[in-house]
Amino acid sequence: MDPSEYFILILFIALGIFSMAAAAFNLEWYFKTGGAMIFVNKWGRKGARIFYGILGAALIGCGILGLTYWT
Numbered sequence: 001m002d003p004s005e006y007f008i009l010i011l012f013i014a015l016g017i018f019s020m021a022a023a024a025f026n027l028e029w030y031f032k033t034g035g036a037m038i039f040v041n042k043w044g045r046k047g048a049r050i051f052y053g054i055l056g057a058a059l060i061g062c063g064i065l066g067l068t069y070w071t
Contacts, residue, residue, distance in 0.1 A: 010067075015056075031056030039052075
């Protein structure tokens with residue numbers, strides 16, 4: 001695997017951890033961004049937090065699977 005592929009997989013894991021942390025700690029500035037406001041307006045703050053928690057878990061899972069099976 002190329003170093004760029006490792007970088008992308010590690011980036012997936014890092015972004016997943018960040019997304020889960022934002023959802024868990026209910027970071028005000030994170031949920032005021034334009035991208036997050038789409039989900040806040042659609043599902044409310046609690047629904048957006050659940051969505052970002054699931055998204056973070058999925059990103060971490062993809063990164064770990066990529067590092068595990070494609071190395």
